[in-house]
Amino acid sequence: MALKFFNTLSRSVEEFVPRDPQGRSAGLYCCGPTVHDFAHIGNFRTFVFADLARRYLEFKGFSVRHVMNITDVEDKIIQRVRENQTPLRDYTAKYEAAFFQDFQALNCLRPHETPRASEHIADIISLIEKLAARGLAYRAADGSVYFSIEKYQGCGGHYGRLLKLNFEEMRPGQRVSSDEYAKEAAADFALWKARVPEDGAVFWPSPWGEGRPGWHIECSAMSMKSLGPSFDLHLGGEDLIFPHHEDEIAQSEGAGAQAAGEPFVKYWLHGAHLLVEGKKMSKSLGNYFTLRDLLAKGFTGREVRYLLLTAHYRESFNFTLEGLQGARAALARIDECLGKLAEIAAGSEEAPSTADVLQSFTTAMDEDFNVAAAWGAIFEWVRETNRQLAENRIMPAPAATLMTAWQKINQVLGLPPKQENAPEDLVRLLIEREIARKAKDFKRSDAIRDELKAKGWAIEDTPKGSRLKRL
Ligand SMILES: [Zn+2]
Numbered sequence: 001m002a003l004k005f006f007n008t009l010s011r012s013v014e015e016f017v018p019r020d021p022q023g024r025s026a027g028l029y030c031c032g033p034t035v036h037d038f039a040h041i042g043n044f045r046t047f048v049f050a051d052l053a054r055r056y057l058e059f060k061g062f063s064v065r066h067v068m069n070i071t072d073v074e075d076k077i078i079q080r081v082r083e084n085q086t087p088l089r090d091y092t093a094k095y096e097a098a099f100f101q102d103f104q105a106l107n108c109l110r111p112h113e114t115p116r117a118s119e120h121i122a123d124i125i126s127l128i129e130k131l132a133a134r135g136l137a138y139r140a141a142d143g144s145v146y147f148s149i150e151k152y153q154g155c156g157g158h159y160g161r162l163l164k165l166n167f168e169e170m171r172p173g174q175r176v177s178s179d180e181y182a183k184e185a186a187a188d189f190a191l192w193k194a195r196v197p198e199d200g201a202v203f204w205p206s207p208w209g210e211g212r213p214g215w216h217i218e219c220s221a222m223s224m225k226s227l228g229p230s231f232d233l234h235l236g237g238e239d240l241i242f243p244h245h246e247d248e249i250a251q252s253e254g255a256g257a258q259a260a261g262e263p264f265v266k267y268w269l270h271g272a273h274l275l276v277e278g279k280k281m282s283k284s285l286g287n288y289f290t291l292r293d294l295l296a297k298g299f300t301g302r303e304v305r306y307l308l309l310t311a312h313y314r315e316s317f318n319f320t321l322e323g324l325q326g327a328r329a330a331l332a333r334i335d336e337c338l339g340k341l342a343e344i345a346a347g348s349e350e351a352p353s354t355a356d357v358l359q360s361f362t363t364a365m366d367e368d369f370n371v372a373a374a375w376g377a378i379f380e381w382v383r384e385t386n387r388q389l390a391e392n393r394i395m396p397a398p399a400a401t402l403m404t405a406w407q408k409i410n411q412v413l414g415l416p417p418k419q420e421n422a423p424e425d426l427v428r429l430l431i432e433r434e435i436a437r438k439a440k441d442f443k444r445s446d447a448i449r450d451e452l453k454a455k456g457w458a459i460e461d462t463p464k465g466s467r468l469k470r471l
Helices: 041-059 075-084 088-105 121-133 149-154 215-227 238-254 291-296 301-308 321-345 356-366 371-390 396-413 424-438 442-454
Strands: 004-007 012-015 025-030 063-068 137-139 145-147 189-194 211-213 231-237 265-271 274-276 317-319 457-462 465-470
Touching (some): 025 041, 041 063, 041 231, 041 265, 041 274, 041 291, 041 301, 041 396, 121 137, 121 145, 121 211, 121 215, 145 238, 189 215, 189 238, 211 215, 215 231, 231 238, 238 265, 291 301, 301 317, 301 321, 321 371, 321 396, 356 371, 356 396, 424 442, 424 465
Parallel strands (some): 025 063, 025 231, 274 317
Antiparallel strands (some): 004 012, 137 145, 145 189, 189 211, 457 465
């Protein structure tokens, strides 16, 4: 069956047909982090969604080229660099490294390319030059270069592809802040910002004088450099639809690099925002979480990933600590079932993955990445498997088939293996208990069991010996 998803461009669910005439390869760009601070859990909802989309496209047999930029030149970063009196790269390197640590803790696949804006200034300048040559960019009295929406519309461009806009509200004269004063029209946006004293050492030479790029042009330049002037998929959070993505389309198509009739991006996918504990995240409300905050509370990246993947990407989702406890319980149910299947399957041949659950999973995911229906199918399968396990009705070969099916499903869900190895000192206690039991010292054996229980571990006696299991 074909994969379908909601394209913001057409505001409808469309079948995914890659631009590749062979129908195999797909280019995917997702707006990456602005490395001015630790990324919060709302940011990571978008990145986990992009990871899911990539993994599912790969599961469907597409060869995906995944690009995610690093925004390392931007107003907030420049402000922090000034406050901290540190070179730009020193400042951003710290948060970029932290971002990738978190990214890995959430088991997101590393994109094939992660270009930094600061390393693509030449590409950005050359894109602005193309816009200037076509009369779509102008230098204002403040020395900055702006994109003229009027000129763009005048030569056939359509500004407002992703979002219906009310241009009456964007007329000149309704300038809302002083830095917009130099523009010809309030809706025009900066391509190149002239150097001001507050920028400190963050500036580059350009044909329009020293300065730095605007945020929107960074993504146009880097995405087209990596994936070509036209590519298949552009993802991001819904808060980026306007103005960021609208501006990306205007700049990229305005530069005219695409072949006749080809769009900059064929499919735009946007993830909904995240509420935390029922409210918009804010430091003052105490519901502002980075991944690090959650790990410090004893949760794992695996649990956070699971919770972020329980809701459909287009629905706003309420992320709570209680939800994370629920995620822990749900994962334990899956792990227990898989653990038993693995034991039964041990030693059997490599098995085909013909299980029904794989079919129901695929059917659900084909419909606009319907994870809610996919999890429904998975938990139905866990229930049924548990029932059959309780009746000892699953033989090694079918168990191996089910395990293979799960492994395929998990290539998409990307749940990292459970970290269930008990600490070494507890494993030593477990061995001591075995020795006590063999010596019929039941008093000692019971005392060890109680001690382990107090530390949060239960002893499970299996035909293959005892093992420790988290309570
Ligand atoms: Zn972007």
